[in-house]
Amino acid sequence: MAGGSDASETSTLSCAQCRKPAHLQCPKCVELNLPREGAAFCTQDCFKSAWSSHKSVHVKAQLSSIAKVLPGDQNSDLIAEGWLYCLKKGQSRTPKLPHFDWTGPLRPYPISSKRAVPGHIVKPDWAIDGIPKVEPNSELQHVVEIKTPEQIERMRETCKIAREVLDAAARIIRPGVTTDEIDRVVHEATIAAGAYPSPLNYHFFPKSCCTSVNEVICHGIPDARKLEDGDIVNVDVTVCYKGCHGDLNETYFVGIVDETSRQLVQCTYECLEKAISIVKPGVRFREIGEVINRHASMSGFSVVRSYCGHGIGELFHCAPNIPHYGRNKAVGVMKAGQTFTIEPMINAGVWRDRMWPDGWTAVTADGKRSAQFEHTLLVTETGVEVLSGRLPSSPDVFPWLKEK
Ligand SMILES: [Zn+2]
Ligand SMILES: [Zn+2]
Structure with missing residues (x-):
């Protein structure tokens, strides 16, 4: 930070900090030819104490x-x-659109500044500096935890909040709404429930949920782009409440979509349903990918290989790793008390993915569309409990659920 420069002709101005007669002019404002009012100070001390808020004028x-x-x-x-x-x-x-060999019609748009989380919300360890500390060093990256009844009860509460937050986002989806507005709804609903939006600042992710439009496979960043009639958009919500994470996502139609997109989204929903239906103690984790691959390829669609389901609980991501593609090498069998996600990403074209310059947004290599659904599940003694399952209050957004 440079000091203030002396400028005698500013003596008629008053200090932007304390309103006393000002004799110093901010040198950066002089350089940028900015108005002298609001950029004059009486002393170096006033200039220094004003600096942290004043510098935004230059930016x-x-x-x-x-x-x-x-x-x-x-x-x-x-x-x-x-x-x-x-x-x-x-x-x-x-401020400039980054250069990239874009795979489809979608482009990134500018993103808004970081949303605040009130002090009373208990935050995970990445909230302040963007770096998870407990998670990568935990033995639960290798061992699949069996949750206690007390942990399971907290998982139920957390996943119900995550479901209600996702439903709130689903209710505002229509042409003209920006994904940033979806993020605002997710952020505010999460905080209103007393929870923290887990994606916010996780490995520096800048927003409170992921919004993945059209050819975006996953981890799309909410931005200023308005949803268009005919788009599909996935909203992925994770909340942290009472020390547990609950994670789910759904893909929604924006207005009227083409027939291929409708089939892609319905097929992806069915892939998740079919995968959940085999979950019970004794089943191999690698079987999940077989079920999903069979149903997706039957409809001529392909399964993403780079992103997997994951264990979840007091950690956002932990063992087991759950591939959604066929002939995978996942080890281990399911046991009662385990909690994990299944979250198949199904592509209309090739399975291969590419990464946008933002380091997050995964897109299809051929620019064709991709859909995803996700639940957080609990393995029970007899089968499975869908912790993030739909509620009686959940909005009616999937036509195939009404037909029955
Ligand atoms: Zn998720
Ligand atoms: Zn997940």
Whole structure:
């Protein structure tokens, strides 16, 4: 931080900090040719104490000047307001659309600044600095935990909150709504329930849920793009409550979608249902992929291989790892008291994925569409309990559930 420069002609101005006559002018504001009012200070001390809030004036001015040199860019107003494109795991941001060999029609849009979480919400260890500390070093990355009845009860509570949060997001989906607005609903509903939105700052993820549109397979970042009639959008919600995580996602139709997309989404829903139906003690984890692969390939669709289901509980992601594709090498058998997710990602075209420059957004290699559904499950003595299952209050958004 540079000191203030002396400018005698500012003596008629008052200090932006304390309102006394000002004799110093912020040198950065002089350099950027910004108005002298609000940029004058009486002493170095006042300049220093104003700095942390004053410096945003410079950032705003620089961003709006960048926005002006991008004529015709529909995002320039957003950029001037401080929205930026995500680059490299959310740690750096850019006002210009990054360069990339995009696989389909979708493009990233600028993202809003980080949403705040009130002090009374208990936060996981990545909330402050973006780095999970307990999770990667836990023995539960290798051993599949058997939950105690007390842990199971907390998992039930947490997963019910996650379901209600996802349902709140589902209710606002229509053409014209931005994925950032979906994120706001998820963030506010999660906090209103007394929970923390687990994705927020997890390995620097910048938002409170994932929104994956059309060719995005998973981990799409909510941004300023308005949903369009004919889109499909997956919303993936995880909440942390009483020390446990609950994770689920669904893919929704925006307005009227084409027949292939309708079949893709319904097939993906059925893949998850069929996979859940085999869950019980003694079944091999690798069987889940066989069931999903059989149903997806029967409809001419392919199964994503790079992203898997996972154990969940006091950790967001832990053992077991659950591939959704056929002939996988997952080890182990299911036991009563285990909790994990199944979350098949099914593609209309090839199974291969690519990563956007933001380090998060996974897209199909051929740009064709992808759908996903996810539940958090508990293995019981006799079968399975779908902890994140639909509630009587859940919105009627899937036509195949009404037909019955
Ligand atoms: Zn999820
Ligand atoms: Zn998950």
